[in-house]
Amino acid sequence: MPEAKQHMSAIVELQDIHKSYGLGTAVAAEVLHGINLSIENGEFAALTGPSGSGKSTLLNIIGLLEAPSSGRLSIDGKDTAGMDDATRTTLRGRSIGFIFQFHHLLPGFSALENVMMPSIIDLGWSTAKAQETALQLLEQVGLKDAANKRPSELSGGMQQRVAIARALSLSPRLILADEPTGNLDTHSADEIFELLQTINRERQSACLIVTHDPRLAARCQRQVRIVDGQLV
Amino acid sequence: MAGLPMRLPFAWMVCLRYLREGRMQTVLILAGVTAGVAVIIFLTTLITQLQASIIEKTLGSQAHIVLKPPRAVNQTLLSPGSTAAIVQPRAQRLRSIDQWEAVARLAAQTGGVQAVSPVLSGAGFAARAEANQPIALLGVDPVAHRRIVRMDKYLTSGSFDVSGANGVIGIELAKDLGVAVGDKIRVITMDGRNDLLTIAGIFDIGNRDLNRRWVYTSIKMAQSLLDLSGGITEIDLRVADLFQAETTARQLQAQTGLLVESWMQTNAQLLTALKSQSTSNNLIRLFVVLIVAVGIASVLVVSVVQKQKEIGILRAMGASPRRVMSVFLLQGGFYGLLGSALGSALSLALLNFFSRVSRNADGTLLISAEIEPSVVAWACALALTVGLAAAALPARRAARLDPVQAIRA
Numbered sequence: 080m081p082e083a084k085q086h087m088s089a090i091v092e093l094q095d096i097h098k099s100y101g102l103g104t105a106v107a108a109e110v111l112h113g114i115n116l117s118i119e120n121g122e123f124a125a126l127t128g129p130s131g132s133g134k135s136t137l138l139n140i141i142g143l144l145e146a147p148s149s150g151r152l153s154i155d156g157k158d159t160a161g162m163d164d165a166t167r168t169t170l171r172g173r174s175i176g177f178i179f180q181f182h183h184l185l186p187g188f189s190a191l192e193n194v195m196m197p198s199i200i201d202l203g204w205s206t207a208k209a210q211e212t213a214l215q216l217l218e219q220v221g222l223k224d225a226a227n228k229r230p231s232e233l234s235g236g237m238q239q240r241v242a243i244a245r246a247l248s249l250s251p252r253l254i255l256a257d258e259p260t261g262n263l264d265t266h267s268a269d270e271i272f273e274l275l276q277t278i279n280r281e282r283q284s285a286c287l288i289v290t291h292d293p294r295l296a297a298r299c300q301r302q303v304r305i306v307d308g309q310l311v
Numbered sequence: 312m313a314g315l316p317m318r319l320p321f322a323w324m325v326c327l328r329y330l331r332e333g334r335m336q337t338v339l340i341l342a343g344v345t346a347g348v349a350v351i352i353f354l355t356t357l358i359t360q361l362q363a364s365i366i367e368k369t370l371g372s373q374a375h376i377v378l379k380p381p382r383a384v385n386q387t388l389l390s391p392g393s394t395a396a397i398v399q400p401r402a403q404r405l406r407s408i409d410q411w412e413a414v415a416r417l418a419a420q421t422g423g424v425q426a427v428s429p430v431l432s433g434a435g436f437a438a439r440a441e442a443n444q445p446i447a448l449l450g451v452d453p454v455a456h457r458r459i460v461r462m463d464k465y466l467t468s469g470s471f472d473v474s475g476a477n478g479v480i481g482i483e484l485a486k487d488l489g490v491a492v493g494d495k496i497r498v499i500t501m502d503g504r505n506d507l508l509t510i511a512g513i514f515d516i517g518n519r520d521l522n523r524r525w526v527y528t529s530i531k532m533a534q535s536l537l538d539l540s541g542g543i544t545e546i547d548l549r550v551a552d553l554f555q556a557e558t559t560a561r562q563l564q565a566q567t568g569l570l571v572e573s574w575m576q577t578n579a580q581l582l583t584a585l586k587s588q589s590t591s592n593n594l595i596r597l598f599v600v601l602i603v604a605v606g607i608a609s610v611l612v613v614s615v616v617q618k619q620k621e622i623g624i625l626r627a628m629g630a631s632p633r634r635v636m637s638v639f640l641l642q643g644g645f646y647g648l649l650g651s652a653l654g655s656a657l658s659l660a661l662l663n664f665f666s667r668v669s670r671n672a673d674g675t676l677l678i679s680a681e682i683e684p685s686v687v688a689w690a691c692a693l694a695l696t697v698g699l700a701a702a703a704l705p706a707r708r709a710a711r712l713d714p715v716q717a718i719r720a
Contacts, residue, residue: 139715142627144627144714144715145715164631164632165631168626168629168630168631169629169631171627171629172628172629172630173629177627177628179718183620183627183718185621185624185625186332186621187328187329187331187332187621188328196625197628197629199321199324200321200625200628200629200630200634201629203320203321204319204320204321205319205321205324245628
């Protein structure tokens with residue numbers, strides 16, 4: 080049993096992932112050329128690379144938002160190749176927490192409701208338990224008092240913290256963050272980064288963080304660098 | 312802001328929030344649907360009531376179906392056209408329906424027939440002192456005849472009593488002869504038979520000509536005056552479904568071989584008018600439905616474009632295309648259902664107003680502020696269906712959005 084666990088300890092496994100856009104047209108372009116990558120459970124990794132290197136595409140593929148053109152992708156030991164849309168959607172909702180560069184909170188809902196949303200989507204209902212969990216998460220990111228505020232009433236750093244709380248809503252084993260600090264001043268960026276580190280430590284959720292900031296990348300356990308669609 | 316309602320399904324929650332967020336859109340489209348539903352209910356009710364009132368006025372004093380003896384025709388030995396001889400049409404003498412009791416029984420057993428009344432009618436004169444007037448003598452059974460024509464409603468004085476030597480005459484004839492209830496008039500027929508009639512009641516049937524000509528007596532008295540003992544010249548019928556009268560008439564004609572006429576033949580013009588009224592009502596309804604559908608669809612199409620990014624976020628958080636679709640379908644259904652509820656209320660208010668403002672010449676209500684529950688149910692079901700159908704296209708579009716593209720937008 081421990082051996083099996085050892086073997087299954089990668090939360091994400093990519094084997095020879097290719098991604099092309101516009102296949103069959105004159106402007107067909109391959110963005111990812113055979114990516115092999117595995118991210119262990121509880122790992123805290125940075126994904127760096129220049130603009131246009133394929134960082135976001137790779138993140139979207141790992142996050143099951145886009146399908147690879149070829150190659151094998153396993154999330155939590157499950158091969159995603161044969162999955163139908165509904166299974167993929169459920170797996171995405173339960174196993175993966177997204178944090179975007181722009182908070183992408185729902186403007187019509189309060190901070191609390193935004194944090195509850197993944198749980199509401201998963202259960203199909205809003206429940207008292209989901210609300211309790213959401214309040215705890217908001218407390219953890221230091222925003223308990225802002226629970227009933229709309230995103231527009233919060234500062235950029237606060238919005239991003241709500242987005243982090245939302246990503247944690249279903250206790251995902253993997254958190255994908257696409258330049259979560261890219262839109263913030265240095266002070267707020269540090270705070271957000273530290274919050275992610277704390278969450279990684281306390282919850283043992285693996286984090287893959289896309290960042291341009293070499294200072295922050297250096298503080299990660301591991302740096303994955305991508306240039307022109309290939310890992311270097 | 313309001314707290315989150317507990318135990319609300321995802322699609323409902325998001326749908327209601329979107330409706331609240333786009334308050335102006337919601338109010339405008341609801342106003343549109345409300346107006347549309349109100350127009351449909353109001354117009355349908357108005358036309359139904361007006362038609363019912365016209366039918367009541369026209370057919371109130373008529374039988375729906377009348378059975379008469381077949382016309383007497385000359386049998387020619389040579390087929391018409393093969394000879395230069397001119398065949399004169401026969402003069403139609405007063406004849407009884409053969410076996411009329413059997414025919415009446417058959418008619419009563421026919422589906423849809425509510426009442427049967429044998430009538431003996433013929434020509435004659437009413438005279439008093441120096442005055443005399445031509446009349447149509449109608450021998451009826453008062454109980455049976457009341458089921459065909461609501462005579463009691465038309466009586467201005469006395470009662471509808473034709474027993475013995477009693478008779479009932481119209482208000483114009485009463486004026487011409489200068490008689491009132493209790494007075495006597497003499498009724499004379501062509502071959503000189505005559506009898507005294509005591510006026511038991513005077514009616515006003517709403518038609519001057521009939522008020523001058525119709526004289527009701529008992530069947531027995533009419534039989535003796537018209538020299539047709541035991542005979543009946545027509546059988547009047549009332550049917551449950553007015554617009555089935557013609558079908559029933561044709562069936563009876565085939566069964567009895569008698570001359571059978573329905574009100575739809577004798578009032579062909581009225582029937583055409585009613586039909587074209589119904590057609591124009593249907594056309595208006597069709598256009599209102601189309602406009603409402605286009606309105607709902609356009610609001611939702613805009614909404615889907617506006618919410619593109621949010622839809623992408625919801626999809627990224629694990630919302631299935633079906634869930635996203637139901638959010639927008641619910642919006643369409645909501646517009647339809649709430650719009651039809653408001654529209655029903657509005658149409659009731661309109662009818663209330665109109666029923667007070669517009670009255671008949673005699674001061675009675677032209678329309679009553681009553682709505683058929685079935686019309687409301689029908690309009691609500693229609694609005695709900697239209698709402699859902701109109702939302703289907705935008706909802707499908709929302710469900711098919713690619714999350715990555717949508718978030719970047």
